[in-house]
Amino acid sequence: xxxxxxxxxxxxxxxxxxxxxxxxxxxxxxxxxxxxxxxxxxxxxxxxxxxxxxxxxxxxxxxxxxxxxxxxxxxxxxxxxxxxxxxxxxxxxxxxxxxxxxxxxxxxxxxxxxxxxxxxxxxxxxxxxxxxxxxxxxxxxxxxxxxxxxxxxxxxxxxxxxxxxxxxxxxxxxxxxxxxxxxxxxxxxxxxxxxxxxxxxxxxxxxxxxxxxxxxxxxxxxxxxxxxxxxxxxxxxxxxxxxxxxxxxxxxxxxxxxxxxxxxxxxxxxxxxxxxxxxxxxxxxxxxxxxxxxxxxxxxxxxxxxxxxxxxxxxxxxxxxxxxxxxxxxxxxxxxxxxxxxxxxxxxxxxxxxxxxxxxxxxxxxxxxxxxxxxxxxxxxxxxxxxxxxxxxxxxxxxxxxxxxxxxxxxxxxxxxxxxxxxxxx
Numbered sequence: 001x002x003x004x005x006x007x008x009x010x011x012x013x014x015x016x017x018x019x020x021x022x023x024x025x026x027x028x029x030x031x032x033x034x035x036x037x038x039x040x041x042x043x044x045x046x047x048x049x050x051x052x053x054x055x056x057x058x059x060x061x062x063x064x065x066x067x068x069x070x071x072x073x074x075x076x077x078x079x080x081x082x083x084x085x086x087x088x089x090x091x092x093x094x095x096x097x098x099x100x101x102x103x104x105x106x107x108x109x110x111x112x113x114x115x116x117x118x119x120x121x122x123x124x125x126x127x128x129x130x131x132x133x134x135x136x137x138x139x140x141x142x143x144x145x146x147x148x149x150x151x152x153x154x155x156x157x158x159x160x161x162x163x164x165x166x167x168x169x170x171x172x173x174x175x176x177x178x179x180x181x182x183x184x185x186x187x188x189x190x191x192x193x194x195x196x197x198x199x200x201x202x203x204x205x206x207x208x209x210x211x212x213x214x215x216x217x218x219x220x221x222x223x224x225x226x227x228x229x230x231x232x233x234x235x236x237x238x239x240x241x242x243x244x245x246x247x248x249x250x251x252x253x254x255x256x257x258x259x260x261x262x263x264x265x266x267x268x269x270x271x272x273x274x275x276x277x278x279x280x281x282x283x284x285x286x287x288x289x290x291x292x293x294x295x296x297x298x299x300x301x302x303x304x305x306x307x308x309x310x311x312x313x314x315x316x317x318x319x320x321x322x323x324x325x326x327x328x329x330x331x332x333x334x335x336x337x338x339x340x341x342x343x344x345x346x347x348x349x350x351x352x353x354x355x356x357x358x359x360x361x362x363x364x365x366x367x368x369x370x371x372x373x374x375x376x377x378x379x380x381x382x383x384x385x386x387x388x389x390x391x392x393x394x395x396x397x398x399x400x401x402x403x404x405x406x407x408x409x410x411x412x413x414x415x416x417x418x419x420x421x422x423x424x425x426x
Contacts, residue, residue: 037066037091037322042076045272049341056337057328064321066092084108089313091322092329095138097128097306101385104131110314112136115327124380125307125347132385138309139330140347142338144268145374146200146303148172148287154261158182163262163287165370168300169201172262172290173234179261180239186260187239190231191246192398194391195304195381196264198231200289203304203379205230206297210419214384217419223296225412232401232408243402256280264289266306267371271342274364282365288374305378307347345371390422 041050047070054066069090071079077099083089084103095103103109113136118126125140150163158179163172176187191197194209202209207224210217218224234240241254251263256277265273267286274281292300310329312322328334335346339354342362346354352375356368394415401411 034317035064035321037064037318037325039066039068039092040076040080040090041068041070041094042073043343044070044072045275046070046341046343049338049343052341053329053334053337056334057325061324064325066325091318092310092312092325094141095129095309095311097308097381097383098387098391100129100137100309101132101383102388103311104135104137105133105385107314109137110312110319110323112139112311112323112326112330115323115330116140117330120332120349121347122305122307122349122375124305124378125309127380128307128383129309138311139326141308141310141329142268142344143305143307143347143375143378144266144345145305145371145378146196146264146289147267147371147374148262148289149255149265149284150262150287151255151258151260151284153258153283154179154183154185162285163290165288165373167287167290168293169204169230169290170293173237176239176261177237185258186241186254187237187262188234189246189251189254189260189263190234190240191251191263192243192395192402193264194395195306196266198228198398199304199379199382200264200302201231201292202227203302204289204292204295204298204300206292206295206300209382210384215423217416217423219412219416219419225409226296227292228412229408232398235402243399255284267368268344270359270366270368274359274362274366281363286366286368286370288370299377301377302379303374303377304381305375306381308344384423384426386419386422386426389425390419393418393422 039050039054041047047068050068054068058064058066080093095109116126116136116139121140122143125143126136129136129138129140131137148163152162155162160175160178172188179185179187199209202224205223205227207221207227208218209224235242241260251260252265252273254260255263270286289303310326312319312326332348332351335348336351336354338344339346339351340358342355342358344355345352352372356372359366359368397411397414397418400406401408406414
C-alpha cells in the first residue's frame with residue numbers, strides 16, 4: 001500500500017496516480033516560466049534571510065528570478081501535501097525532519113547526495129536530510145539547539161544569581177521556589193512538549209526515546225522513565241503553571257509579560273522574540289540547559305538538536321535550475337548569508353559566529369555563545385519513519401498523564417506500546 005494512503009491521507013485513486021507520477025511532471029507551484037523559481041518557506045521571520053540569499057544568487061545569474069513565498073506552518077504543509085498529490089510542487093521548499101521520510105520514501109524529493117559534501121556540515125543536519133535509504137534528499141540548511149531563557153528582572157528582584165554553566169536541575173528548581181516566594185511570579189515553566197521539554201531531561205539523565213537505529217521504543221527503560229517522571233512532577237510545585245494554564249497562555253507570553261522567570265525555547269525563536277518584544281531588550285538572556293545532577297549514565301548534559309533542509313521535487317520543468325540554486329544554498333557563501341541575516345544558525349561548520357554576531361550588530365543584549373557551546377553535547381532530534389503515526393498519540397498520552405487520566409507509570413507504558421506498534425506497522 002502507498003504510504004500516503006496508509007498514513008491516513010485523503011488521497012483518491014487519481015491522486016495516488018498523480019503522486020506516483022510526480023517524479024516525472026511539472027514541479028512549479030508558482031510559475032512555469034523558464035528562469036523563474038518559486039521558493040516556499042513556513043516562517044515569515046526568516047523570509048528576509050531567504051530573500052538575501054536569493055538576491056545574491058540572482059546578482060550572479062541575472063537570467064534567473066527567485067520568488068520567496070512565506071506561509072504559516074499549518075498552511076505550508078497543507079499546501080505542500082496538496083501539491084505533491086496534484087503534481088504542482090514548488091521549485092524550492094523547506095523540508096522538516098518530521099516530514100522527510102514521508103516525502104523522500106515516496107519518491108517526491110530529488111536526490112541531493114552529489115551536491116552535499118557531508119564533511120562540511122553538522123552531522124545531525126546531514127542525518128536529518130536523509131531518507132530511509134540513506135540518500136540525502138535536501139541541502140542541510142541550519143542546526144538548532146534548545147536553550148534556557150531567563151528573566152533578569154525577576155532574578156534581580158529575588159536576589160538570585162543568573163544561571164550559569166554549573167547550574168543543575170536542583171539549582172533551577174531551588175531558584176524557581178525562591179523567585180515564587182519573593183515575587184509571586186512563576187519560576188521554571190515546564191509545559192508539555194517533547195523537543196522543548198522532557199526529551200532534554202531524558203537524554204540528560206542518560207535515557208533515550210528510541211534505540212540508536214530507531215527500531216525500538218525506550219520509554220520504559222529506567223533512565224528514560226525516571227526523567228519523564230521528574231519532568232511531569234515539576235508541575236506539582238506552586239511555582240510552575242499547570243498545563244491548563246499553558247493551554248490558555250503560552251510560556252513565552254507569560255515570560256515576556258513578567259509572569260514567569262524561565263522556560264525552554266529553540267534558538268530559532270530568538271530573532272522573532274527580539275523583534276517582537278523590543279521593549280524587553282536587556283531584561284532577559286539565554287543560558288545553557290541545566291545539567292542532571294545525578295545522571296543514570298553520562299555527564300548529565302544534553303540538548304536536542306534539529307534542522308531544516310532545502311529541497312526540490314524529483315523531476316520537473318525547472319529541476320535543473322532548482323538544483324543549481326540548491327548548490328548555491330549548499331555553499332559556504334550561501335550559508336554565510338543566512339547566518340548574517342540572523343534567520344538561523346547555518347548547518348555549515350564554522351559559520352556559527354555569523355549568526356551570533358548578527359544579534360550584537362542589531363543591539364540585542366543576549367549571551368549567545370552559550371547556544372553555540374551546547375552543540376558539543378547536542379542530541380539528534382528523535383525521529384524514525386513511523387514518527388508521524390506515534391507522535392500525536394504520545395503527545396496526547398503526556399496530556400492524559402498531566403490531567404490525571406492515567407498514572408505516570410501507566411502513561412509511560414502506553415507510550416512504549418504506541419511507538420512499538422507504530423514501528424511494527426510501518
